[in-house]
Amino acid sequence: MSVPFKPYPFESKQYDARLPERADGRETQRHAVTIVGGGPVGLAIALGLAKHGVRSVLIEADESVCHGSRAICISRRSLEIIERLGALDGFLAKGLPWTGGRSFYRNEEVLHFTMPQDDNQKLPPMVNLAQYHIEQFLLDAAERHADLIDIRWRTKVTSVQHDTQGATLTLSTPEGDYEAQTDWLIAADGGRSTVREALGLKLTGTSYEGRYVIVDILLDSARPTERLAYFDPASNPGSTVLVHKQPDNVWRIDYQLRDGEDAEAAVKPENVMPRVQSLLDMMGETAAWSPIWITIYKANALTLERYRHGRVLFAGDAAHLVPIFGVRGANSGIDDADNLAWKLAYAIHGRADERLLDSYSDERVFAAHENLSYGTKSTEFMAPPSFAFELMRTAVLSLAARHPGVRPLINPRQTSAIAYRDSPLNAVSDPLVSGPAPGTVLPECPITIVDGGGTRAGHMTDLIGTHFTALYFSDDGTVPPALAALETSCGVPVKLVPLARQTPADTTRRCGWDHTGRLFPMYGAAAATLYLVRPDGHVLGRWQGNGATLAQRAFDALERSLHALHA
Structure with a gap:
């Protein structure tokens, strides 16, 4: 509708x-x-x-x-x-x-959250x-x-x-x-x-009774881009309102319907526009606005x-x-x-x-x-399904302004990459002091990419493609011959990329140079460490050892994941 x-x-x-x-x-x-x-x-x-x-x-x-x-x-x-x-x-x-957002309980700010963002990204x-x-x-x-x-x-x-x-x-x-x-x-x-x-x-699971009206409006506003959440606001008492700024002066507003409100009537412009105007008045927005899309949503x-x-x-x-x-x-x-x-x-x-x-x-x-x-x-939390949940939410919101310890309950974490911890594809690997374990998405880090005698600024995610990627950590980017043969011996596309702690010895081969000094500690990598990464950026396995041993372990991991595991 x-x-x-x-x-x-x-x-x-x-x-x-x-x-x-x-x-x-x-x-x-x-x-x-x-x-x-x-x-x-x-x-x-x-x-x-x-x-x-x-x-x-x-x-x-x-x-x-x-x-x-x-x-x-x-x-x-x-x-x-x-x-x-x-x-x-x-x-x-x-x-x-955007990197974060703010939540308000009635007329008081109770949370200002930020998502992870640093120089590595x-x-x-x-x-x-x-x-x-x-x-x-x-x-x-x-x-x-x-x-x-x-x-x-x-x-x-x-x-x-x-x-x-x-x-x-x-x-x-x-x-x-x-x-x-x-x-x-x-x-x-x-x-x-x-x-x-x-x-x-x-499909199986839970369908929630709470319903939200979703409204797109045109509004020219200089407000920054952040997620705004209003709990029990004066513009819509007893409910929750979410506000997001979009490109082209479009604003997205989601507000919760009260129990018993008729869904068909709720999306009629004559019922939507007064609520939006009340919200904008509360926010201090005085510019002219117009609705461009209205629908209704029920959480599942x-x-x-x-x-x-x-x-x-x-x-x-x-x-x-x-x-x-x-x-x-x-x-x-x-x-x-x-x-x-x-x-x-x-x-x-x-x-x-x-x-x-x-x-x-x-x-x-x-x-x-x-x-x-x-x-x-x-x-x-956004739409309490029972009196008990509503009571808990009210308590959290009431305490949050003065007790920082309860504020994370207002905003369970935003979406993030899922680690396939128990994936059947994960290879038996060596324990390292740090770094992404098998099943985890490759973490980002800036590197200098050396290729054909030239250099350019890059990041670890630049190395991932339609192939498997073998990341070999060493002091100067030198690759053992047994490991170099991995690219041609596996029967599937594999790209071997050396990662050097210092200036690479061979600047004609594509290589990543850890010019910041952050990459090796982030990945728990000493010299002679190999990470094997899937085409979707998840780690398949990681090992330390000599070139022949690393090549064999990578080959076995690929064979097991692509063939033997499923035979």
């Missing part, structure tokens, strides 16, 4: 439906991968596959990118993924970065960017891969039949209906997933038990519904895409047993439960 207004400060291109070549109502070409859903998750999967040279067909029911802000906060981890997909420039040019912890921009920038990148990504607009899935070889879809367009066959089917078609329904699968904490069902894979809201508090929805879906794309590509290319995809389900179901745990804590 939403109310759009015109004009919106963003004009999307409209796309027409088209029919592929068919015979007897069936498309003549069978596809390697079909993705249902052209939102941020579906586009990210298509881009991830294209980076590995895998063609996909993307099915989208609408005729353009979405309308309304919807997802608005993109995390640093998501930005790292988006950079590897080749779409980062638009996000940084348009998005509004390349990207901001969060940027505000409406979903229509998110989709457009990913779509722009997808259109640069038109040879590998076939986007079919105004095309709806009406039925799905699947077997051990793939799936057959019945597709409906304004130009006619047809069947299409695919080896792999990815459902990224949102919370009301047609594919999930066709397979008879159900739900997930499928498994995300792989034979050759059908689920991602994003089709797989899990995470409460918006803590901005885990779109960000967890982008993480799904990053995890899934390389594994499916490796299976399609024959570089891994297809049962590697079971680890996609294992890892991302674990991540969903982590996200749901934090999302549930946030939801129960």
Whole structure:
């Protein structure tokens, strides 16, 4: 239920439906991968596959990118993924970065929080960017891969039949209906997933009774970009209000409905506008404003038990519904895409047993439960589901202004990268004094990248690509011959990158130089330390020893993860 207004400060291109070549109502070409859903998750999967040279067909029911802000906060981890997909420039040019926020109880500030941000980081912890921009920038990148990504607009899935070889879809367009066959089917078609329904699968978990009206307004204001939360404000007594500044003078306002309020009446402009005006008056905003989009939201904490069902894979809201508090929805879906794309590509290319995809389900179901745990804590504080929770919240808010120890209860942590601590892919590794353990995302650190005799400023995340990355720490960047052979002996793409504590001895080979002196301590690395990193930036294993030993342990870890583990 939403109310759009015109004009919106963003004009999307409209796309027409088209029919592929068919015979007897069936498309003549069978596809390697079909993705249902052209939102941020579906586009990210298509881009991830294209980076590995895998063609996909993307099915989208609408005729353009979405309308309304919807997802608005993109995390640093998501930005790292988006950079590897080749779409980062638009996000940084348009998005509004922020590092923290403030919470108020009635008329008193009770919390000022900041997210981790230091000199090691390349990207901001969060940027505000409406979903229509998110989709457009990913779509722009997808259109640069038109040879590998076939986007079919105004095309709806009406039925799905699947077997051990793939799936057959019945597709409906304004130009006619047809069947299409695919080896792999990815459902990224949102919370009301047609594919999930066709397979008879159900999300399980908790649906909350509390409802929020979400309003986008146009307002020219010089306020800084930060997350603002108002508990029991004078503008909406007894409820919670969240405010986010977006690009183009768009402001996103979420306010909680009181018990018993009629949802249909709540989104009518004549009922929304007085509440927004009351909020702006309370904030001291005096400029003229106008509404541009209104909808209603109900928090859900739900997930499928498994995300792989034979050759059908689920991602994003089709797989899990995470409460918006803590901005885990779109960000967890982008993480799904990053995890899934390389594994499916490796299976399609024959570089891994297809049962590697079971680890996609294992890892991302674990991540969903982590996200749901934090999302549930946030939801129960933002919209208390019972008198007991409400009593606890009131106590916390009342004490927070004078007792700093209780303030973290107001703001359970924002979204962050999930460590797959118990992933079946993790290799048995050496204990180090510090550094990322297997399953953990590679931490950021500035380095000088030496390549072909030249140097440039860089970061650790610049070293990650569609390949596995072997990071070898040594004093001067010299690589033992046995370890150098790793790039050609594994049967999968592996890039060996030396990391030098001092000026590299060989400036013709690509190398990272720890010019700040921070990298080696951060990674707990002495000379002759090897980290093996997956294409999605998670550590597979880490070891110390001589070149031959390190090469063998890395080779064994790859063989086990991609083949032997699943045999």
